[in-house]
Amino acid sequence: MFFFFLFFYGASQLIQDAQRHGVQIKPVDITISGWDCTLEEQMTKTSRPAPPNVRLGLSRVKGIGLKAATRIVEARKTASFESTADLANRASLNATEIRALASADALCALAGHRREALWAAASHIRQSDLMREAPVKETLPTIAAAPEGEEIVSDYASMELTLRRHPLALLRPTLARMNLRSAMELDNYPTGRLVRTTGIVTCRQRPGTASGAVFVTLEDETGIINVVVWNLLVLKQRRELLNSRLLTVYGVWQSEGEVKHLIAKRLVDHSHLLGGLRVESRDFH
Structure with missing residues (x-):
């Protein structure tokens, strides 16, 4: 039944409706998300379970396929990612895949907001085998976050939905x-x-x-x-x-x-x- 609704209505419609009914939708996060969307249990102040959050999966990100997502999840099981460069190297992600994750604002935990992540993605991509383990030292410039309207446009371009305002x-x-x-x-x-x-x-x-x-x-x-x-x-x-x-x-x-x-x-x-x-x-x- 779920797949019927997804086919008929589309992810954006389902998420908008879920939010209007009080369901908490969490963004794609490279440090948490798997391939599919998942439920995340949360506890209230009374220690009673609250309705679960929905965590968006990597499948929502344009430019990220199942193979790349599997490499990300497997690398994450070994150790948490320390940086965008660490992610790119250990999950064997190419420049296109890193930019796709940055564009979807999925690198927030590693590289800050979308503009900062895109800047980092331009530098921290998988190098050739010879230079793969070479340390990279770079002072990142101060980059302001994009206006809300621009962020919404980018959300739709990268995921066909937004968790920001409609x-x-x-x-x-x-x-x-x-x-x-x-x-x-x-x-x-x-x-x-x-x-x-x-x-x-x-x-x-x-x-x-x-x-x-x-x-x-x-x-x-x-x-x-x-x-x-x-x-x-x-x-x-x-x-x-x-x-x-x-x-x-x-x-x-x-x-x-x-x-x-x-x-x-x-x-x-x-x-x-x-x-x-x-x-x-x-x-x-």
Whole structure:
């Protein structure tokens, strides 16, 4: 069942939903993470077990394969890594693999924040056999951490998810000025109300039994919005429907018990507001 949900929803959606339900998600850490995501037990002040944290695995890092992850775990069993150079040498990691780990902010315990780790990765890569054990002495410059927006963009580029704030949390002041409602605000709207909202497109579905309608799932920092795009609008605004990363929808809110969705009347592509953030939707027929 888990693999079905991962296939259908994607890691970012699952993690965002888990965080909204109080689950603690821990980042990829070269000193702890295995290949798969794992549960980490934690204790409360009363010595009673608390709900476990979820530790992201090395499989989330683009550019790190199972073989490299296995070498990392095996080397770690012998002794803890002392530095990025020690990691690279003992786990036989090449420059591309070290940069991948640095880009995913997985070297924090060894080399500091992402920018510091990337600087270290440029120097501490596996050398040729002749120079492999030669000591490297270098004074690292003081490097400021990247702004939050840049960190989020890097998270998605390296792992297709972020544990920082949702991208739309940063855009919310701009979206509020555009009178674009959040998923949380829509949840209590009365049925039949004209509304406008926006969200990152996470899923598009066009079942063969839906008379050409497309069902779109939008995500913001407060939840998800289900959108129904009838066939006439699909034909009229195909480009906005299929190409938007950040889709704004003007429509009529429908709410009946737990069944809530937005009937689209107009679509606007606001992907430019995401800047360099690259997100991929899961599209099904």
